Amino acid sequence: AQKITQTQPGMFVQEKEAVTLDCTYDTSDPSYGLFWYKQPSSGEMIFLIYQGSYDQQNATEGRYSLNFQKARKSANLVISASQLGDSAMYFCAMRGLSGGYQKVTFGIGTKLQVIP
Amino acid sequence: GAGVSQSPRYKVAKRGQDVALRCDPISGHVSLFWYQQALGQGPEFLTYFQNEAQLDKSGLPSDRFFAERPEGSVSTLKIQRTQQEDSAVYLCASSSDRADTQYFGPGTRLTVL
Numbered sequence A: 001a002q003k004i005t006q007t008q009p010g011m012f013v014q015e016k017e018a019v020t021l022d023c024t025y026d027t028s029d030p031s032y033g034l035f036w037y038k039q040p041s042s043g044e045m046i047f048l049i050y051q052g053s054y055d056q057q058n059a060t061e062g063r064y065s066l067n068f069q070k071a072r073k074s075a076n077l078v079i080s081a082s083q084l085g086d087s088a089m090y091f092c093a094m095r096g097l098s099g100g101y102q103k104v105t106f107g108i109g110t111k112l113q114v115i116p
Numbered sequence B: 001g002a003g004v005s006q007s008p009r010y011k012v013a014k015r016g017q018d019v020a021l022r023c024d025p026i027s028g029h030v031s032l033f034w035y036q037q038a039l040g041q042g043p044e045f046l047t048y049f050q051n052e053a054q055l056d057k058s059g060l061p062s063d064r065f066f067a068e069r070p071e072g073s074v075s076t077l078k079i080q081r082t083q084q085e086d087s088a089v090y091l092c093a094s095s096s097d098r099a100d101t102q103y104f105g106p107g108t109r110l111t112v113l
Helices: none
Strands: A004-005 A010-014 A019-021 A024-028 A032-040 A046-052 A066-069 A076-079 A088-096 A110-115 B005-007 B010-013 B021-024 B031-039 B044-050 B053-056 B064-066 B075-079 B088-095 B110-113
Touching: A004 A088, A010 A019, A010 B053, A024 A076, A032 A066, A032 A076, A046 A066, A046 A076, A046 B075, A076 B044, B005 B088, B021 B053, B021 B088, B021 B110, B031 B075, B044 B075, B075 B088
Parallel strands: A010 A110, B010 B110
Antiparallel strands: A004 A024, A019 A076, A032 A046, A032 A088, A066 A076, A088 A110, B005 B021, B021 B075, B031 B044, B031 B088, B044 B053, B064 B075, B088 B110
16 A cells, blocks of 8 residues: 655745645655656646656756655655745645556645745 | 546536437546545545446445446546536546546536425
């Protein structure tokens, strides 16, 4: 079984500042992938960043980076230089990669609000 | 290229009515997923297709829920005899392979009165 925990229901950040959204996970699968998605008020889930459990380096995509700490089972999302358009729900998700297909499990999400 | 599209974007149904929700995946994507997202929650897996084959339907909450993808492209999620607890956003996602990143559509918001 897989579990994703996001303990921050809501976060505020000043425009142009950096913010960290927390995510911890639990799985018995030795190989897995971790994802972050953004969901603005329009409802669409937008893929942001992916981290494989065996990747040597932390993933980065533009202003997004994933602070992956395998021993602590955490996969925090760092958004640098926040913009007003970053205001949205953010979901952490994971999928086991062993033994063929496995479903994706999502966390409950964190609502980020960027303040001008 | 075009992303995942879903229709209708909004659907209001009276309790007991049948509804059909459509998903057009990204062209060439062989894997297609349906999720249900209740208010204030993350998406919950419903079912998965590899081409036209439904390989996992373990997340469908009851036998009132039925999904199909007859030609391995467009998919339809059907809910029979809708109940108020079916009110949610239904998200469709596709990926080029079963283990690849999933790309989501805008969702269909279903409200059952």
